[in-house]
Amino acid sequence: MQSQSSPLGEFDLIQRFFKTQSEAMLAANPRSVTLGIGDDCALLKAGPLEEIAITSDMLVSGRHFFADANPEWLGWKALAVNLSDLAAMGAKPLGFTLALALPDANPFWLEAFSKGLFAIANQYACPLIGGDTTAGPLNICITAFGSIPKEKAIRRSGALEGDDIWVSGTIGDARLTLAALRHEIELSQTDLALIEGRMHQPTPRIELGSALREIANSALDISDGLLGDLRHVLKQSRKDAEVFLDRLPKSATLLKQSLNTQNQYAASGGDDYELCFTAPTSQREAIAKISANLHLPLTQIGSIRPMQSSQPEISLIHQNGMKLSPQGASALLQSFDHFA
Amino acid sequence: MQSQSSPLGEFDLIQRFFKTQSEAMLAANPRSVTLGIGDDCALLKAGPLEEIAITSDMLVSGRHFFADANPEWLGWKALAVNLSDLAAMGAKPLGFTLALALPDANPFWLEAFSKGLFAIANQYACPLIGGDTTAGPLNICITAFGSIPKEKAIRRSGALEGDDIWVSGTIGDARLTLAALRHEIELSQTDLALIEGRMHQPTPRIELGSALREIANSALDISDGLLGDLRHVLKQSRKDAEVFLDRLPKSATLLKQSLNTQNQYAASGGDDYELCFTAPTSQREAIAKISANLHLPLTQIGSIRPMQSSQPEISLIHQNGMKLSPQGASALLQSFDHFA
Numbered sequence: 105m106q107s108q109s110s111p112l113g114e115f116d117l118i119q120r121f122f123k124t125q126s127e128a129m130l131a132a133n134p135r136s137v138t139l140g141i142g143d144d145c146a147l148l149k150a151g152p153l154e155e156i157a158i159t160s161d162m163l164v165s166g167r168h169f170f171a172d173a174n175p176e177w178l179g180w181k182a183l184a185v186n187l188s189d190l191a192a193m194g195a196k197p198l199g200f201t202l203a204l205a206l207p208d209a210n211p212f213w214l215e216a217f218s219k220g221l222f223a224i225a226n227q228y229a230c231p232l233i234g235g236d237t238t239a240g241p242l243n244i245c246i247t248a249f250g251s252i253p254k255e256k257a258i259r260r261s262g263a264l265e266g267d268d269i270w271v272s273g274t275i276g277d278a279r280l281t282l283a284a285l286r287h288e289i290e291l292s293q294t295d296l297a298l299i300e301g302r303m304h305q306p307t308p309r310i311e312l313g314s315a316l317r318e319i320a321n322s323a324l325d326i327s328d329g330l331l332g333d334l335r336h337v338l339k340q341s342r343k344d345a346e347v348f349l350d351r352l353p354k355s356a357t358l359l360k361q362s363l364n365t366q367n368q369y370a371a372s373g374g375d376d377y378e379l380c381f382t383a384p385t386s387q388r389e390a391i392a393k394i395s396a397n398l399h400l401p402l403t404q405i406g407s408i409r410p411m412q413s414s415q416p417e418i419s420l421i422h423q424n425g426m427k428l429s430p431q432g433a434s435a436l437l438q439s440f441d442h443f444a
Numbered sequence: 445m446q447s448q449s450s451p452l453g454e455f456d457l458i459q460r461f462f463k464t465q466s467e468a469m470l471a472a473n474p475r476s477v478t479l480g481i482g483d484d485c486a487l488l489k490a491g492p493l494e495e496i497a498i499t500s501d502m503l504v505s506g507r508h509f510f511a512d513a514n515p516e517w518l519g520w521k522a523l524a525v526n527l528s529d530l531a532a533m534g535a536k537p538l539g540f541t542l543a544l545a546l547p548d549a550n551p552f553w554l555e556a557f558s559k560g561l562f563a564i565a566n567q568y569a570c571p572l573i574g575g576d577t578t579a580g581p582l583n584i585c586i587t588a589f590g591s592i593p594k595e596k597a598i599r600r601s602g603a604l605e606g607d608d609i610w611v612s613g614t615i616g617d618a619r620l621t622l623a624a625l626r627h628e629i630e631l632s633q634t635d636l637a638l639i640e641g642r643m644h645q646p647t648p649r650i651e652l653g654s655a656l657r658e659i660a661n662s663a664l665d666i667s668d669g670l671l672g673d674l675r676h677v678l679k680q681s682r683k684d685a686e687v688f689l690d691r692l693p694k695s696a697t698l699l700k701q702s703l704n705t706q707n708q709y710a711a712s713g714g715d716d717y718e719l720c721f722t723a724p725t726s727q728r729e730a731i732a733k734i735s736a737n738l739h740l741p742l743t744q745i746g747s748i749r750p751m752q753s754s755q756p757e758i759s760l761i762h763q764n765g766m767k768l769s770p771q772g773a774s775a776l777l778q779s780f781d782h783f784a
Contacts, residue, residue: 112549112551113549114549114577117549117554117577118577120551120554121551121554121555121557121558122542122558122572122575125558125562125565125572126571126572126573129562129565129566129569129571129572130571130573133569133571135538135569136538136539136591137538137539137571137573139573140571140572140573140574141572141573141574141575145574146539146541146573146574148490148496148538148539148573148589150488150490150491150494150496151490151491151492151493151494152491152492153491154490154491156488156490156496158541158573158574158587158589159541159574160541160542160543160574160575160576160585160587161543161576162543162544162545162576162578162580162583162585164545164578164579164580164581164583165580166580167578167579167580168578198475198476198477198488199476199477199486199488201486201498201499201500201587202462202500203500203501203502203585203587204502205502205504205583209452209453209454209457211452211460211461214457214460214461215461217461218461218462218465222465222469225465225469226469229469229473229475231466231469231470231473231477231480232462232465232466232469232480232481233466233470233477233479233480233481233486233488233498234480234481234485234486234498234499234500235462235481235500236500236501236502236585237454237457237458238502238504238507238508239504239507240502240504240505240506240507240581240583241504241580241581241583243502243504243545243580243581243583243585245500245502245543245576245583245585247498247500247541247543247587249488249498251476
């Protein structure tokens with residue numbers, strides 16, 4: 105989401121210096137690219153039956169993680185956030201490349217990083233296939249590849265009027281962990297232990313993404329915050345949405361916080377790596393079955409509505425059934441902008 | 445090439461913390477990956493007729509370029525070094541992702557970077573298809589994709605006894621430019637203008653790589669220095685080599701330098717992005733035709749020999765026909781190690 109206060113926000117920057125030029129090239133020469141910039145993954149054609157989903161994420165010290173972060177968690181998370189993008193399209197992992205800038209070649213750091221990285225790589229049968237290493241300020245760039253049956257990718261642009269909006273798992277715990285580590289909020293050691301894995305070692309919803317391929321009309325993974333990310337779906341689908349705040353799925357630990365904190369963290373905390381997807385109401389039973397099979401809560405939090413103006417709108421419905429005031433909504437609609 | 449002086453060199457590090465684990469995963473689960481770590485590109489299967497070549501390079505400020513480097517050149521070079529890896533396998537560009545960490549969102553810098561990036565992207569019909577942007581110390585990570593007919597990729601491991609060793613274009617000018625910019629060597633403005641493009645805006649040898657698919661037994665691109673890179677071919681092909689120093693192809697500008705500087709820069713200067721390839725002597729006429737068609741000098745600089753010990757050896761033959769002393773050879777055999 106574009107930040108009003110920043111002279112040049114992240115999405116402005118991408119649009120102005122990269123996306124416009126990329127779209128011109130793809131339009132002139134469609135050849136082998138099915139989908140370019142703007143979704144969770146790009147799509148390359150691969151033979152008559154398949155497409156290859158591609159996603160790339162760069163993690164920077166001091167921005168995405170603390171400089172003294174546990175390198176084993178970091179190895180896990182660096183691949184997890186990419187697998188989460190594959191999951192959001194419904195792709196099955198094929199492999200990944202790793203480009204790594206390191207201040208020095210510290211074998212203890214590398215041993216732990218490698219352990220975390222290959223733990224998740226093995227769990228999702230996603231082998232490291234290449235990459236690059238260099239000296240420099242710590243920077244981890246992973247590009248991951250997944251396969252998907254031709255034309256079956258779940259895109260951000262497919263939401264239809266009347267679709268239910270769904271969220272997997274619970275959201276807001278990564279933001280609550282960050283608040284506790286920053287001493288913005290006091291959490292007991294027991295409470296912190298229950299939720300900190302959500303920030304350090306997120307679970308990419310690969311099985312869910314695959315199961316949703318024939319069911320969901322649109323999907324994305326929640327990385328910058330639910331409502332900000334949902335706006336990407338609305339913008340690309342040219343739709344509005346209605347979201348019921350009291351339905352946002354929260355952990356028992358988050359539910360101990362003030363209602364304001366609960367809503368803020370669940371609605372716009374970010375770093376959740378759950379999937380947000382939309383599906384026709386006729387799929388409710390199928391979705392309940394997927395939830396039971398995967399032992400993963402799937403919660404209907406709202407509905408897709410026809411677009412009322414040139415910009416997508418999210419109506420936030422309060423616990424009492426009233427629509428939130430513009431000021432109240434605006435606080436929850438803040439999303440993360442790397443350059444704001 | 446492994447550096448003897450470093451406690452943990454770049455290739456050690458890759459082997460110990462990444463390559464061993466990657467190979468174990470690929471062996472257990474070959475599925476869709478044709479080739480993993482250790483060549484210019486990895487190879488993914490893509491339908492019955494095709495493979496997708498994948499390469500990733502990370503460029504870091506102060507290491508791969510000066511902090512105040514011209515951003516237009518930087519945009520060009522960041523993609524060029526990846527296209528050069530595609531060229532070395534014989535792949536045709538399909539597209540690339542860009543992950544970019546920026547200290548700030550400076551529109552002047554971005555405008556120029558984007559201009560250089562899309563100039564080369566358009567020249568090689570290689571569209572930007574996705575990526576990531578974040579705040580952080582300047583870091584440019586590009587992952588590029590190319591298509592290649594099934595089982596036709598030119599690998600490092602294919603060199604055969606008796607093969608000629610060939611080099612495209614001229615080598616050593618990027619290193620000479622660096623020496624001039626560092627004031628290690630005095631060059632006239634005219635001389636510098638003739639060669640500095642070799643460092644700032646290298647030309648990936650895409651057409652050459654494609655033309656060599658049915659002709660070369662092995663190939664790689666020269667990024668860390670000819671002899672160091674040739675050792676990768678020898679190691680993977682389990683062969684020795686004989687290289688004639690007076691045949692190394694040099695520009696008129698490099699030929700004005702002392703013979704020692706000429707040999708040092710051409711043999712191990714690096715940043716050349718020419719191709720080094722091996723082919724049977726029966727292909728000499730075909731190679732001469734390719735050279736004429738592409739208006740690109742191709743020079744036979746030596747031959748592949750049977751392996752004499754457990755480590756590959758390069759015999760360097762002097763202008764006078766004598767083999768270089770071990771000390772003389774050792775100075776030329778130094779290759780670039782990011783952690784040395």
